[in-house]
Amino acid sequence: ATTAHADADYTIATDTTFPPFEFQVKGGQYKGIDIDLLRAIAKKEHFTYQLKALSFNAAVQQLSANQVDGVIAGMNITPAREATFDFSKPYYTSGVVLAVAQGSHVKNFRDLKGQTVALKTGTAGAAYGKSIQGKYGFKIKYFNDSNTMYNDVKVGNSVACFEDYPVMSYGIKNGIPLKIISKQHNAGDYGFAVKKGKNAALLRKFNAGLAAIKADGTYQKIINKYLHAKE
Numbered sequence: 001a002t003t004a005h006a007d008a009d010y011t012i013a014t015d016t017t018f019p020p021f022e023f024q025v026k027g028g029q030y031k032g033i034d035i036d037l038l039r040a041i042a043k044k045e046h047f048t049y050q051l052k053a054l055s056f057n058a059a060v061q062q063l064s065a066n067q068v069d070g071v072i073a074g075m076n077i078t079p080a081r082e083a084t085f086d087f088s089k090p091y092y093t094s095g096v097v098l099a100v101a102q103g104s105h106v107k108n109f110r111d112l113k114g115q116t117v118a119l120k121t122g123t124a125g126a127a128y129g130k131s132i133q134g135k136y137g138f139k140i141k142y143f144n145d146s147n148t149m150y151n152d153v154k155v156g157n158s159v160a161c162f163e164d165y166p167v168m169s170y171g172i173k174n175g176i177p178l179k180i181i182s183k184q185h186n187a188g189d190y191g192f193a194v195k196k197g198k199n200a201a202l203l204r205k206f207n208a209g210l211a212a213i214k215a216d217g218t219y220q221k222i223i224n225k226y227l228h229a230k231e
């Protein structure tokens with residue numbers, strides 16, 4: 001990777017583990033759709049950056065606190081976030097789903113009554129879960145990363161979790177023993193974020209680079225590499 005410049009133009013935060021958008025491979029390197037898109041866009045637009053992997057919530061908080069210049073982390077463009085952040089053009093469509101352990105007795109939202117549901121702090125999935133908690137009467141337990149959240153469902157401490165559809169389905173295909181039992185709840189498309197009113201040049205470059213890699217086929221190649229081909 002070409003991203004660890006001490007003198008990079010920008011510091012860009014991502015999530016620690018959110019495959020296929022970002023995940024760590026042996027040796028500590030990061031891979032994934034977001035990572036490859038950012039690399040290709042930076043190359044087109046001639047900027048350098050240092051990648052900073054944080055929990056999703058910490059990434060968003062550091063962006064609000066001006067400690068990083070941008071976030072690319074499968075982050076939904078939502079009206080609430082648009083009060084604090086400026087987003088790029090959307091680059092991927094996603095929605096939130098409910099997942100349970102394979103063989104679970106939980107078949108629908110009503111079965112969550114009195115049970116514990118796992119949520120990932122600061123995410124659109126968590127906001128959705130919280131918004132229907134009263135209606136369905138479940139308890140909530142928060143996690144900082146997706147893997148730990150899935151594991152809590154797998155071992156049966158929590159009966160279900162809310163996660164983004166493309167991430168949950170990729171995880172299940174790659175051996176996570178959960179299953180999706182709901183339709184997708186729309187939570188806004190993924191976008192690259194900067195703090196509102198800051199880093200307009202970076203945002204402009206991201207949008208220009210995104211348009212360029214869509215036009216020359218690089219964008220589709222990256223999507224295909226992670227989603228339509230078995231590695």
Ligand code: GLN
Pocket residue numbers: 015018056073074075076077120122123124125164
């Ligand atoms: N897409 C979700 C959000 O924006 C979750 C992102 C993540 O967990 N990295 O809140």
